[in-house]
Amino acid sequence: xxxxxxxxxxxxxEKNAFPGSVVxxxxxxxAFIGYTETASRNGKSLVNQPTRITSFADYLALFGxxxxxxxxxxxxxxxxAAQEGATxxxxxxxxxxxxxxxxxxxxxxxxxxxxxxxxxxxxxxxLFYNSIRLFYSNGGGTCYIVSVGTYKGKDSIEVDKDELExxxxxxxxxxxxxxxxxxxxxxxxxxxxxxxxxILRHCRKMQSRVGIFDIYDGYEERKEGDExxxxxxxxxxxxxxxxxxxxxxxxxLNTSIVQKGDVTYKNVKEWDKLIPQLSEKDIIxxxxxxxxxxxxxxxxxxxxxxxxxxxxxxDAQKKQFTDEYIEANSKNYHLGLIAVSPxxxxxxxxxxAKLNLLPxxxxxxxxxxxxxxxxxxxxxxxxVGLNSVVQPAVNITHDQQEDxxxxxxxxxxxxxxxxxxxxxxxxxxxxxxxxxxxDWKYINVRRTMIMLEQSIKLALRAYxxxxxxxxxxxxxxxxxxxxxxxxxxxxxxxxxxxxxxxDVQIGLGATMTALDILEGKMLISVKLAIxxxxxxxxxxxxQQMQKS
Numbered sequence: 001x002x003x004x005x006x007x008x009x010x011x012x013x014e015k016n017a018f019p020g021s022v023v024x025x026x027x028x029x030x031a032f033i034g035y036t037e038t039a040s041r042n043g044k045s046l047v048n049q050p051t052r053i054t055s056f057a058d059y060l061a062l063f064g065x066x067x068x069x070x071x072x073x074x075x076x077x078x079x080x081a082a083q084e085g086a087t088x089x090x091x092x093x094x095x096x097x098x099x100x101x102x103x104x105x106x107x108x109x110x111x112x113x114x115x116x117x118x119x120x121x122x123x124x125x126x127l128f129y130n131s132i133r134l135f136y137s138n139g140g141g142t143c144y145i146v147s148v149g150t151y152k153g154k155d156s157i158e159v160d161k162d163e164l165e166x167x168x169x170x171x172x173x174x175x176x177x178x179x180x181x182x183x184x185x186x187x188x189x190x191x192x193x194x195x196x197x198x199i200l201r202h203c204r205k206m207q208s209r210v211g212i213f214d215i216y217d218g219y220e221e222r223k224e225g226d227e228x229x230x231x232x233x234x235x236x237x238x239x240x241x242x243x244x245x246x247x248x249x250x251x252x253l254n255t256s257i258v259q260k261g262d263v264t265y266k267n268v269k270e271w272d273k274l275i276p277q278l279s280e281k282d283i284i285x286x287x288x289x290x291x292x293x294x295x296x297x298x299x300x301x302x303x304x305x306x307x308x309x310x311x312x313x314x315d316a317q318k319k320q321f322t323d324e325y326i327e328a329n330s331k332n333y334h335l336g337l338i339a340v341s342p343x344x345x346x347x348x349x350x351x352x353a354k355l356n357l358l359p360x361x362x363x364x365x366x367x368x369x370x371x372x373x374x375x376x377x378x379x380x381x382x383x384v385g386l387n388s389v390v391q392p393a394v395n396i397t398h399d400q401q402e403d404x405x406x407x408x409x410x411x412x413x414x415x416x417x418x419x420x421x422x423x424x425x426x427x428x429x430x431x432x433x434x435x436x437x438x439d440w441k442y443i444n445v446r447r448t449m450i451m452l453e454q455s456i457k458l459a460l461r462a463y464x465x466x467x468x469x470x471x472x473x474x475x476x477x478x479x480x481x482x483x484x485x486x487x488x489x490x491x492x493x494x495x496x497x498x499x500x501x502x503d504v505q506i507g508l509g510a511t512m513t514a515l516d517i518l519e520g521k522m523l524i525s526v527k528l529a530i531x532x533x534x535x536x537x538x539x540x541x542x543q544q545m546q547k548s
Contacts, residue, residue, distance in 0.1 A: 020475070022459040022483035027377040027451050028369035030135070031144040031177035031209075032362070033167040034128035034184045035157060037064025039147035048167060050144045050174045056136045059145065067126040067151050071268045071351060074117040118268075118354055123156040130355065131183035131362035133257045137388040138363045139370025144177050146170055159187045165198055172206070178450070179368060180211040181361050192216050193237035196246065200238075200433075203245035208454050210432075210447060211246040212368075213238075214359035215414070219252040219393035224403065231403075235410040243433035244440030248414045249360040250404065251394035253386070253425075258355040263348050264334040267355075357393060360417055367427060368447075377451050378492040380430035380444040380533035382415070389425045392417050405429055411436035430533055445530050448492055452528065456480055468522050473506045480504050480526065494529045503527040 003011055031050065039046040041062055053059055135143070146167040151157045164182060171177055180199050185192040192214075199211040215234050223229045231250065238248075338345045363386055371381045396404070396416050404414045413435025418428045434440045459479060466472045481504050487493055488501040495501030505511050505525040512523045 020459060020462060020479050022455050022479060024483075024487075025178075025208075025451060025454045025458065026142075026176065027178055027447060028372040029142055029144065029177050030140070030179040030181050030212075030365040030369070031146060031171055031174075032128070032132060032135070032365075033146045033148060033164055033171075033180070033182045034131075035067075035126055035149045035151055035159065036128060036145070036147040037067065037150060037152045039063055039150050046145075047147050047150065048170050050146050050170055050177075052142065052144055052176070054142045056133065059132055063145060063147060064150075064152060066129040066262070067157070069120065069124055069126070069267060069355065070155065071124075071354070072119050072121050073268055073347075074119060118350055121156070123158045125187055126151065126157065126159070127183045127187070127358060130255075130257050130358055131181075134253075134255060134358055134388060135181075135362040135366045137257065138366030138386060139373070140366040141369050141373070143365075144171070144174065159184050161188055161191055161195060164195055168199060168202055171202070175208065178209045178447070179365055180209055181365050183214070183359055183362050186214050186216045186218070186359055189216055190233065190237060193234060197237075197239045197241075200242040200246050204242040208450055209245075210443070210450070212361040212364050213246055213248040213433075214252070214361045215248060215250045218250050218359060219357055221394055222400070231414055234414070235407070235412045238412065238433065243412065244437060244446050246433045247364075247431065247443045248433060249364055249417060249427075249429075250414050251392050251396070251417065252357055252359050253363060253417065254353070254390045254393055255356045255358050255363075256388050256390055257358065258352050260348070260352065261331070263352045263355065264331075265337065265344075267351050268347065356390075363389065364427070376490060376492060378444055378448045378531050380442060382427045382430035382533070384427050385423075386417070386425045386427065391419050391425060395419060401428065405431065406435065408436075413441075430535070442532055442535075445532060448530050449528070452484075452487070452492075456483065456526070459483070463522075468517050468520070470507070472522070476522070476524065477504050477506050480524070484526075484528070492531065494531045501529050 003013065005011065039049075039062070041051075046062060051062060053062065132145075148163040148167040149157065149160075164185060168180070168182075171180070180203065182195065182199065185195045188195070193216070196211065196213050199213075203209050203211055215230055217230050220230060222231055226232075234248065238246075338348065364381070367381050367384050367386070371377075371379050371384060396418050401416045401418070404416050407413065412433050413429070413431035414433075415427065415429025415431060417425065419425050430443055432440055432443050432446055440446050460476065463472060463476055481498075481502075484493065484502045484504070485498045488495065488498050493501035503526070506523070508514065508517065511525050512521065516523060
C-alpha cells in the first residue's frame with residue numbers, strides 16, 4: 001500500500017507473500033420441497049421460506065410430525081377356492097373416457113377367507129415426513145426444508161403443482177443447496193415429469209445443483225415394449241434439455257422406516273367392520289368393555305342423582321366417555337387390540353407395509369451426503385448399501401438393467417437399485433439422465449465439475465475490478481493451480497502428475513486479445529481430467545502352455 005512519506009521516520013509496509021486461496025464449497029446440501037405438519041419458528045411462519053436444519057430433531061421442532069393417512073379398505077370379497085394361497089396381482093390402471101388414468105384399487109390381502117384392498121383416498125397421501133426420516137437413516141446431514149403448505153388439523157390435503165414449483169422458485173436466492181429433492185411430486189402422477197423438467201431448467205440456470213428424480217408408479221414391474229411402460233413414459237415426458245443436471249432411480253423401496261407403533265386403528269376407517277369372524281368380534285367387544293370399565297365406573301360415581309333415584313349413564317354418555325377414554329389412551333388400546341385380535345394385527349401390518357413403500361430420491365440424497373463426506377464428491381454414489389430398506393419394490397435382473405442403464409434410442413439412463421444375495425440392497429447405477437454423453441454421462445463427474453466451478457468462481461470475486469495486467473494474471477493462475485493441485489492429491493483428478501491432470505491458461509495471446517482487455521474481460525481457460533468410475537470391469541482369461 002502506498003504511504004504518504006512526508007514526516008521523517010521509519011515506516012512499515014507489509015506485503016502478502018502468498019496468493020489467495022480457493023475454499024471448496026459444500027457439495028451435499030439437499031433442499032427438500034414438500035408439505036409439513038407445521039412450519040414456524042418462534043411464532044413466525046416458515047411456509048415457503050427455505051430453512052436450514054442440521055438434524056432430524058431440528059425438523060421435528062420446526063416442521064412437526066407425520067400426516068395421519070386414513071386408508072379405505074374395499075371388500076370383503078370371498079377368495080375363490082382356486083386362488084386360496086396364491087398371489088393375487090393388483091388390478092391394473094383403467095383408462096377413462098378422457099384418456100386419463102385412474103388409480104388401481106390397491107394391493108389385495110386376505111383376512112380369513114375374505115379378500116380386501118387397501119387404497120389411499122383422494123388427497124390423503126403424503127410422503128415428505130417419512131422421506132426425511134429415510135434421508136437421515138442413510139447418512140443425511142445438513143439440508144434445507146421448503147414447506148409449501150401445512151396439514152396440521154386437516155384430514156386431507158391436495159398436492160398442488162403450482163405450490164411445489166413455487167417452493168422451487170424460493171431457492172433461487174439461496175446459494176448453498178446443491179441437490180433438489182421433491183418426493184411428493186410423484187403423487188401428481190405423470191404431471192410430476194413436468195415438474196422434473198422445471199427442476200432441470202432451474203439447475204441449469206443456477207449451475208450449482210442437480211436434481212434427484214423418482215419414477216411415477218415406480219413400485220410396478222416394467223412392461224417392456226408397451227407404450228405404457230413406466231420407464232418409456234418417463235423418458236418421453238422428461239424432455240431433452242439439461243439432462244446432465246438430473247439423475248433418476250428405479251424402483252421404489254420397501255423400507256422399515258414406519259414402525260409398528262406408528263400405525264394404529266386411526267389409520268383406517270371403520271376398521272372393526274373388517275373383522276370377519278363373529279367369535280373374534282366378541283373378543284374385541286369384551287376387551288373394549290373391560291378396557292373402559294373402570295373409567296365408566298368413575299364417571300358414574302361423579303353423578304349425583306336426585307334423592308330416591310339411582311345414578312345411571314345414558315347410552316349417549318357411555319359412548320362419549322368411552323370414545324374420550326380410548327382417545328386419551330389410544331396407544332394402550334392399540335396394543336391390547338393387537339394382543340387379542342390376530343385379524344387386527346394382520347391389518348396393521350398391511351397398513352405399515354403400505355406406508356413403508358417410498359420413492360428412492362430421499363434415500364439417494366442421504367447416500368450422496370455419506371459418500372461426499374467419506375470419500376469425496378468425485379466418488380460415484382454407487383455400489384453402496386441402503387439402510388432401513390428391506391428390499392426394492394421390484395427385483396431387477398442383470399438383463400433387465402441393460403435397457404435402464406444404456407438406451408440407444410432415447411439416450412436417457414435410469415439408475416437401478418438392486419438386491420444381491422448375501423450382500424443386500426445396493427445402488428447399482430451412477431449415471432445422469434444424459435447417459436449417452438461422453439462429457440456428462442456420470443453423476444459424480446457433473447457434481448465434481450459443479451464443485452470446482454463454484455469454488456473457483458467464489459474465489460475470483462476478490463479480483464473483480466482489479467487491474468487486468470500480468471501481475472493479476474499470475475496471481476489468479478497461482479490461486480487456481482494451487483487449488484487444483486490439492487484436489488489432484490485427494491484423488492479428484494486423473495493423472496500421474498498435476499500437469500497430466502489439469503491445465504490453466506490466462507494471459508494476453510494465450511486466452512485474451514487486446515480487444516478483450518479493452519472490453520474489460522479477463523478470460524481464463526481451465527482443462528480438467530476428472531476421474532470416472534470403472535463401470536464395466538472386464539477380466540480376460542485364456543490358457544497358456546505349460547512352462548515347467
